[in-house]
Amino acid sequence: ASWIHTFSSTMLNDLKFSGTYQIRDITHASYNGNWPSKLGLTGVGEESFPVLTPAGYNALGSANVFRAQTNPYWQLLENVNYFHGSHNLKWGFEYRRQVTTDEFDTAPTGNFSFPSQGAALPGNAATGNGYASFLTGFVGSMTLTKPPQFYMRNWAMGAYFQDDWKVSSRLTLNLGVRYDVETGRAANGNEQSSFDLAQINPAAGVPGVITFAGVNGVPNSNFNTDKNNLAPRVGFAWRPFNDDKTVVRGGFGVFYGNPDDMGFNNTAVLGFATQALLSSPDANVTPALYLKNGVTGVTAPGPQDRTSSYGIGGPVDFYQRQRASSYSMQSNLGVQRDVHSFLLSGQYLGNLGRKLTAGNLTLDQILPSRLGQPGTLQALRPFPQFTAVNLDSPNLGSSSYYAFLLRVERHYRNGLQLLFNYTFSKMMDNVNALTDFGGEPGYEDFYNRHLDKAISSLDLTHNVSTSVVYDLPWGPGRRWMSTGLPGKVIGGWELSTLTTIHSGPVYGVTTQTNTCNCFSAGAQRPNIVGDPDLPSGQQSVQRWFNTNAFAQPATFTFGDAGRAIGRSPSAATVDLAMMKNFQATERIRIQFRGELFNSLNRANFGVPAVVLGAPTFGSINAAAAGRVIQLGLKIYF
Numbered sequence: 001a002s003w004i005h006t007f008s009s010t011m012l013n014d015l016k017f018s019g020t021y022q023i024r025d026i027t028h029a030s031y032n033g034n035w036p037s038k039l040g041l042t043g044v045g046e047e048s049f050p051v052l053t054p055a056g057y058n059a060l061g062s063a064n065v066f067r068a069q070t071n072p073y074w075q076l077l078e079n080v081n082y083f084h085g086s087h088n089l090k091w092g093f094e095y096r097r098q099v100t101t102d103e104f105d106t107a108p109t110g111n112f113s114f115p116s117q118g119a120a121l122p123g124n125a126a127t128g129n130g131y132a133s134f135l136t137g138f139v140g141s142m143t144l145t146k147p148p149q150f151y152m153r154n155w156a157m158g159a160y161f162q163d164d165w166k167v168s169s170r171l172t173l174n175l176g177v178r179y180d181v182e183t184g185r186a187a188n189g190n191e192q193s194s195f196d197l198a199q200i201n202p203a204a205g206v207p208g209v210i211t212f213a214g215v216n217g218v219p220n221s222n223f224n225t226d227k228n229n230l231a232p233r234v235g236f237a238w239r240p241f242n243d244d245k246t247v248v249r250g251g252f253g254v255f256y257g258n259p260d261d262m263g264f265n266n267t268a269v270l271g272f273a274t275q276a277l278l279s280s281p282d283a284n285v286t287p288a289l290y291l292k293n294g295v296t297g298v299t300a301p302g303p304q305d306r307t308s309s310y311g312i313g314g315p316v317d318f319y320q321r322q323r324a325s326s327y328s329m330q331s332n333l334g335v336q337r338d339v340h341s342f343l344l345s346g347q348y349l350g351n352l353g354r355k356l357t358a359g360n361l362t363l364d365q366i367l368p369s370r371l372g373q374p375g376t377l378q379a380l381r382p383f384p385q386f387t388a389v390n391l392d393s394p395n396l397g398s399s400s401y402y403a404f405l406l407r408v409e410r411h412y413r414n415g416l417q418l419l420f421n422y423t424f425s426k427m428m429d430n431v432n433a434l435t436d437f438g439g440e441p442g443y444e445d446f447y448n449r450h451l452d453k454a455i456s457s458l459d460l461t462h463n464v465s466t467s468v469v470y471d472l473p474w475g476p477g478r479r480w481m482s483t484g485l486p487g488k489v490i491g492g493w494e495l496s497t498l499t500t501i502h503s504g505p506v507y508g509v510t511t512q513t514n515t516c517n518c519f520s521a522g523a524q525r526p527n528i529v530g531d532p533d534l535p536s537g538q539q540s541v542q543r544w545f546n547t548n549a550f551a552q553p554a555t556f557t558f559g560d561a562g563r564a565i566g567r568s569p570s571a572a573t574v575d576l577a578m579m580k581n582f583q584a585t586e587r588i589r590i591q592f593r594g595e596l597f598n599s600l601n602r603a604n605f606g607v608p609a610v611v612l613g614a615p616t617f618g619s620i621n622a623a624a625a626g627r628v629i630q631l632g633l634k635i636y637f
Contacts, residue, residue, distance in 0.1 A: 010084065016077040021070065028065035036109050042294030044144060047108040054114040055130030056512055056614040066105040068149070073098050088164040090176075096156045103149040104266045110295060115140035116513050116613070117284035125513045125552045125613075137291035140284045143315070144298055147266040147273035150191055154221075156182035156258075162233075170242075174235035180256045181229060182325065184221035190214035192222055193270040195318035195389065197363075203309035204385035210270050210311045222268055223323035229256045231327070250333040257326040260319075261357040261434060262393040268318050271306040274298065277315035277387040281378040283517035315388040317360065326355045326395055334405075343409040349402070349425075356397030358431035364389040365446040366518040371556040377517055388519075396449075397431035399456060415471035415478070423463040427456040439507030439607035440563050443522035454563035455506045463502040470495045476583075492582065498575040504568035505607065508561065512613030515555050525561040526550040526612050532565050544569070544608040547618040571604040571624065573597070589636040594629075601627040 002016040030049035037046060044050065048065035079092035118138030120128025133140075162176030185192070190213035199209040211218045235251030266273065276298045278288040289295065297313070334347030366380045373380060383389045403425035410418035430453040432442045440457035443449075473479040475491010482491075509532075510523035530549035539545075545566050553559040576599045582590040598604075606622035 010082060012081045014077075014079045014081075017075070018077075019072070019074045021072050024067055024069040024071075026064065026067040028062055030062070031065050041109070041291065043298060044109045044295050045146060047105060047146070050109045051107060051111040052114070052134065053112065054134040055116045056611065057131055057134075063107050063111060064104070065108065067103065069100065069102040069104065071098065071100050086166040088166075089162070090164070091159075091161045093159040094157065097153070098155070099151070099153045101149060101151050102266055104147065106145045106266075107143055108146040109144070111143045112139050112291070113141050114138060115280075115284040118287060120513075122285070123555075125511075125515050128513065130512075138287045139278075139289050139291060140280050141288055142276070142278045142295065144276040144295070145266075145273065146275075146300075147269055150266055150269065150272075151188040152185050152192075153187075154183045154185050156180070170239040172237045174233070174237075174251070176233045178231045178233070178256075179229060180231070180325070181225060181227055182259055183225045184223040184259070184319075184323070186221045187213065187269075190220050191272045192268050193272070193318065194218060194222065194268065194321065195316055199308075201309065201312070201385055203312055206383070206385060208316075208383040208385060208389065209308050210316060212271055212306050215306075219321075222319045223259065223321055226259060226323065226325045229325050229327070230254075231256055245338040247336045248334070249336070250331075252329070252331045255328050255330060257328070258357075259323055259325045259395065260393055261326065267392045270314075270316065270318075271301050271310055274300045275314060279378075279387050279519075281376045283377055283514070312385045314386065315390070316383070316386045317388075317390040317392050319392050320394055324355045324395055326353070326357055326397075328353045341411050341413050343407075343411065345405075345407045347405040347407075349405060351399075351401040353397070353399035353401075353429070355395040356399060356429075356431060357393050357395055357434070358397040359393065359442055361391045361394050361396070361443060362388060362446060362519065362521050363391055364519055365521055368447060368518075371516075371518055377519065381519060397429060399427065399429035401425065401427040401456075412469075415473055417469040419465075419467045421463075421465045423460075425459070425461065425463070427459040428453065429456040429458075430454075433458055437505035437568075437607065439505050439568055439610065441508045441510045441523050441525065441610075442563075444520060444525055444563075445558050446521040448558075451558075452563055454508070457505055457564070459506060461503040464500070466497075466499045468497050492580050494579045494581075496577045496579070499573070501572040502570065504570045506564035506567055507607050507610050508563045508565055509550055509610045509612055511552055511559070512611050513552070515553060516558055517556055520558070524553065524558060525563075526559040527553050528559075528561050528565070541605060541620040543618050544620055545618055550612050552612065568607045569605045569620070572602055573604065573624075574599050574602075587637055591634040591636065593632045593634070595632075597628040597630070598624070598626060 002014065005013045007013060028048055031047060033049065034046045035049040036044050041050060049061045051059055051061040051063050053059040074097045076095040077092065079090065082089040114130050114133040116128035116130045116133060118128065118133030118136060118140065158178060158180040160176060160178040162174065165173045165175065167173055192213045194211045196209045196211050198207050200207060201209050213220045231254040233253035236249065238248045240246060240248060280286060280288050329352045331350040332347060334345055336343065336345040364381045364383050364386065366377065370380045378384055403423055406422045408420040410416065430449065432440060436457040444451055472493040472495065474481040475487045476482055478491060481487035509526055511526050514520060514524040516524050528549060529551045530546060532545050532549040534546050576596045577593065579591060579593045584590050604624040605620045608618055608620045609616040611617060
């Protein structure tokens with residue numbers, strides 16, 4: 001709904017209210033099929049088929065088997081526009097409220113991993129096989145998650161002021177500032193938890209205690225509200241010559257995002273959800289359990305369990321209490337020139353991201369100084385009373401993006417329109433994006449995060465796109481055969497093409513067997529012992545890079561390979577379209593359209609397999625779609 005009111009010839013008000021109601025319902029085919037009983041697996045529920053994942057092989061079963069979620073969302077927007085002399089003043093505010101009701105069974109009957117070490121010779125990382133471990137029932141780790149339905153809510157507000165000031169007929173300045181604030185997540189009944197890193201656990205006698213919202217002074221939100229979100233912005237447009245053909249534009253601004261870009265999930269709900277994580281205590285020398293023995297000790301928690309000693313022997317996940325909002329600092333400077341029927345422009349872009357939301361990060365990695373000391377590996381962890389201590393989607397990422405954009409546009413003339421774009425860019429980051437091209441590993445060493453800085457998996461150095469639209473010059477309203485029956489029959493055709501060419505995304509390599517034996521923050525990377533790149537004449541889908549250039553690191557160490565060590569194949573597609581309009585009557589128009597996507601049927605290969613020790617290491621086993629032909633008919637009336 002909206003209300004637009006003109007107070008005077010110089011002031012306009014625009015008030016809007018909107019709301020959405022999203023429903024998400026997921027039910028896996030195996031749900032409520034009593035599969036654990038059929039398989040002889042005890043100690044877990046009967047909700048679905050368990051997930052069984054041998055190292056180096058595809059998983060059997062599926063996670064995320066059930067979800068019932070609703071997301072009511074309301075937004076109120078107020079904007080005022082006031083003209084005063086050479087100034088166009090704008091100000092306004094925004095209010096958003098979000099509620100989530102969610103029951104999300106990610107792994108209600110267990111997610112079991114089978115490491116290659118279960119069938120390996122002791123101390124020999126080159127031996128072993130994940131499938132062999134699966135056949136023996138050797139489980140390296142098991143996670144189980146079954147939460148009840150949660151009701152969570154938060155709100156956000158923003159306000160801004162902007163002045164578009166026409167300094168002269170050739171210069172316009174844009175000056176503005178915006179302020180944003182968004183609260184953390186609160187839950188009905190305070191059904192969420194946190195973690196105190198320093199408090200002594202009364203049952204274990206070491207630091208690390210699970211805390212509960214609203215109890216003993218713990219706030220009822222999962223993190224404190226960041227109130228330091230003031231965002232200045234400035235821009236200009238300048239015509240350096242006494243004509244309208246050349247314009248120079250530039251600007252700088254700070255833009256704040258959400259404090260948690262992952263959105264609301266059933267995380268940090270210890271003491272309210274049924275959760276378990278069982279891990280091998282000695283880096284898969286001995287198992288967490290054998291499948292034949294089932295799972296023991298997993299029960300639904302109750303109010304009597306939520307004490308300072310809760311959770312021992314299980315996993316912990318929590319949000320950082322002091323959590324800053326992510327933000328980016330964006331800048332641009334460009335020149336645009338009109339030359340005859342062409343519009344030419346060149347532009348610099350810069351974007352620095354800070355405090356970006358990243359994937360979960362373990363805090364329970366063994367300190368380097370304690371590696372190799374006597375005792376079980378579990379006992380050497382900073383919080384040995386828990387099987388894992390994970391920070392949920394921490395805001396610790398940073399990125400940098402710099403690009404030059406060249407754009408050539410031919411205005412529609414004589415039936416022809418042309419648009420050409422070329423981008424030359426470089427992007428670096430130290431965390432994986434929430435969505436990327438999928439070829440780069442994440443964290444490796446919690447205590448040495450500078451190893452994670454690399455070329456981003458979103459980086460495409462060269463990116464070209466060209467589109468051409470051409471109206472064939474015969475038929476009604478065209479240059480030739482504009483009248484008569486022949487013109488109506490063969491006229492009205494339009495041809496178009498879209499060509500895209502871009503560099504391949506980067507990839508990184510990890511090891512199938514993690515010999516760090518330290519409960520590392522992520523997968524172990526190998527040592528580089530040669531040049532990973534192959535000459536272009538030797539590259540193939542069977543061996544895209546030099547697989548002999550990598551070696552397994554020694555025990556208790558990490559490899560020296562970075563997150564990005566090479567590039568996947570580039571991609572190029574040419575799409576064609578042909579369209580004809582028929583004027584059937586004065587009010588009815590019929591359009592026939594034929595399209596060829598990837599018309600040249602070029603094989604655009606994906607990212608190579610990057611797990612050292614896996615059977616497919618170095619090969620490419622995926623590609624984008626080949627040629628697709630599509631025919632369509634539309635009737636306009």
